[in-house]
Every structure is written in structure tokens, then in C-alpha cells.
Amino acid sequence: MGTIIDGKAIAAGIKEQVKADVAAHKAAGGATPGLTVVLCGDDPASQVYVTNKVKTCAELGMKSELKQLPPSTTQAQLMALVAELNADPTVHGILVQLPLYKHLQDGPVLLAINPDKDVDGFHPINVGRLWTDQDGLFPCTPVGSLELIKGTGVDLKGKHAVVVGRSNIVGKPMAALLLKQHCTVTIAHSRTVDLPAVCKSADILVAAVGKTKMLGASHVKPGAIVIDVGINRDANNKLCGDVDFEAVKDIAGFITPVPGGVGPMTIALLMRNTLAAAKRQARKSK
Numbered sequence: 001m002g003t004i005i006d007g008k009a010i011a012a013g014i015k016e017q018v019k020a021d022v023a024a025h026k027a028a029g030g031a032t033p034g035l036t037v038v039l040c041g042d043d044p045a046s047q048v049y050v051t052n053k054v055k056t057c058a059e060l061g062m063k064s065e066l067k068q069l070p071p072s073t074t075q076a077q078l079m080a081l082v083a084e085l086n087a088d089p090t091v092h093g094i095l096v097q098l099p100l101y102k103h104l105q106d107g108p109v110l111l112a113i114n115p116d117k118d119v120d121g122f123h124p125i126n127v128g129r130l131w132t133d134q135d136g137l138f139p140c141t142p143v144g145s146l147e148l149i150k151g152t153g154v155d156l157k158g159k160h161a162v163v164v165g166r167s168n169i170v171g172k173p174m175a176a177l178l179l180k181q182h183c184t185v186t187i188a189h190s191r192t193v194d195l196p197a198v199c200k201s202a203d204i205l206v207a208a209v210g211k212t213k214m215l216g217a218s219h220v221k222p223g224a225i226v227i228d229v230g231i232n233r234d235a236n237n238k239l240c241g242d243v244d245f246e247a248v249k250d251i252a253g254f255i256t257p258v259p260g261g262v263g264p265m266t267i268a269l270l271m272r273n274t275l276a277a278a279k280r281q282a283r284k285s286k
């Protein structure tokens with residue numbers, strides 16, 4: 001059986017490191033890093049996510065605030081709040097939880113966030129920084145997935161990485177990050193011809209599709225690193241990924257479970273981004 005990658009343990013290690021770095025930053029006279037999470041939508045999962053984000057900040061010695069807006073919020077009111085948070089020097093990170101209420105557009109809101117406070121890493125300035133190898137804030141889930149891949153200890157240079165999914169928040173940034181590690185990267189998507197053959201050529205396979213157990217034994221090369229980003233529910237309403245874990249675990253060299261793989265990494269990397277944003281703003285204000 002392949003090694004099961006323990007995302008929970010690796011995420012806990014990253015959070016411990018962030019906690020120590022926050023303490024050192026404050027001891028050196030730095031401002032307490034502050035994250036403001038804006039909840040302006042009614043997706044039931046969002047409430048759980050934002051509560052966890054705010055709680056974890058406090059656990060690591062950072063300041064956090066939840067701005068919960070009612071369904072009557074207009075686009076102009078939401079934009080005004082973002083402008084206010086951009087101007088507030090005690091707010092180092094701004095996260096607008098998606099999805100928004102149906103009558104609101106997320107594009108203009110994400111574009112309005114100061115890129116140096118964009119802890120989600122979704123602003124086109126940060127996307128550009130990622131693809132041009134500059135320092136910036138990069139999306140938490142793919143960065144967390146890369147940490148899991150690096151944690152295997154496998155030398156990534158020259159390895160063939162296949163990323164299934166080309167979303168702006170997971171697939172594309174994941175590909176950029178793997179390219180930066182000198183992998184040869186293929187991005188597969190819904191129009192890819194012969195997906196099993198493409199996936200089976202991967203030394204590193206990242207699944208970011210959102211389809212229950214879509215990748216099985218015929219998609220995995222023996223010994224491959226398999227990272228499952230998907231969060232789905234099976235017929236019994238049980239959480240599961242895009243990879244059929246039972247079918248693949250004896251073929252893969254390393255594999256992430258769902259839950260307990262990529263999921264816990266996302267919040268840990270959000271914490272790291274919030275501290276990085278605070279440090280970046282401190283440097284720029286000097």
C-alpha cells in the first residue's frame with residue numbers, strides 16, 4: 001500500500017510555525033497581523049469555513065474579524081466595505097468568502113481588494129506575480145497541495161505532473177507552482193482526449209475536478225504521488241474526493257485521503273498568507 005499523506009499533521013506543523021513567526025514578528029515591534037473575513041452570502045458551508053478561519057487566527061496570535069452582511073447588501077455597499085478595509089492599516093488580509101448572494105458579482109469585488117491584502121491570491125496582480133516568478137500572495141489550496149507533494153521527499157525536478165482541472169483557484173495556480181518546481185506539467189480538463197492515458201503518464205497526479213471518485217485504478221501509474229483536492233459527497237452523503245481511494249491506494253506511492261488530506265492545508269496556508277501580508281505591508285511602509 002502507498003504511503004497515506006497526513007494533511008492534518010502537516011497542517012498542524014505549519015500552523016505551529018506561523019504561531020512562532022507571529023510571536024517573533026510582534027516581539028520585533030511588528031503590528032499584530034489582522035485578517036478580516038467578509039461573509040456576504042448564504043451558502044451553508046461558508047458559515048463553517050469563515051468561523052474556522054477567524055478562530056484559527058486567534059489561536060495563532062493574530063487579530064481577526066468577521067463582517068457578516070445581510071441579503072439586502074448592494075454591490076455598492078460591498079465595494080465601499082472593501083475600500084474601507086483597504087484603507088485600514090490594522091487590516092493586513094481581506095478575504096471575501098465566495099459564493100456571494102446571487103444578486104452580487106464577485107469579479108469587481110475581488111479586483112477591488114488591494115493585492116497586498118489579497119490573502120486568497122485571486123487578484124490578477126498576484127496571478128501575474130505567480131506566473132512571472134515574483135514574490136506575492138498565492139492561492140492557499142494549491143500552495144498547500146504543493147507542501148504535501150514536497151513532504152514526500154521525492155525530487156520533483158523533471159517529473160511529469162498532471163493536474164486535472166483548470167480553474168483559476170486550483171488547477172491553473174497548481175500548474176504554475178509545479179512548473180516552478182521544474183516539473184513537466186500537463187493540464188487536463190473536460191475536453192481532454194483519453195484522460196486515463198494522460199493521467200497514467202503522471203509521476204504526480206493532482207485531481208481538482210469536483211466529481212465523486214472519478215479517477216480510479218486505470219488513471220494511476222504505479223508509485224505515483226496522488227493529491228486529491230476534490231471535496232464531494234458520495235451516495236451515502238459521506239465526504240469523498242475525486243479519486244477512488246480504495247481502488248488507487250495500492251497502486252500509488254503516496255496518496256492523500258479525503259477528508260484529512262488537502263482540506264486542512266488550505267486554512268494553514270491562509271494563516272501563513274496573512275502573516276506574509278502583514279510583513280509585506282510593514283516592509284512597504286518603511
Ligand SMILES: NC(=O)c1ccc[n+]([C@@H]2O[C@H](COP(=O)([O-])OP(=O)(O)OC[C@H]3O[C@@H](n4cnc5c(N)ncnc54)[C@H](OP(=O)(O)O)[C@@H]3O)[C@@H](O)[C@H]2O)c1
Pocket residue numbers: 141164165166167168169170171188189190191192195208209210211229230231232262263266
Ligand atoms: N480542499 C480544499 O480546500 C478545496 C479548495 C478549493 C476547491 N476544492 C474542491 O476541488 C474541486 C475542484 O474545485 P474547483 O473550484 O477547481 O472546480 P471548478 O471550478 O468546477 O473546476 C473543475 C475543473 O474540472 C474539470 N472537469 C470537469 N469535468 C471533467 C472531466 N470529466 N474530465 C476532466 N476534467 C473535468 C473542468 O474542466 P473545464 O474547464 O473543461 O470545464 C474544470 O476545469 C471541488 O471538489 C472543490 O470542492 C477543495
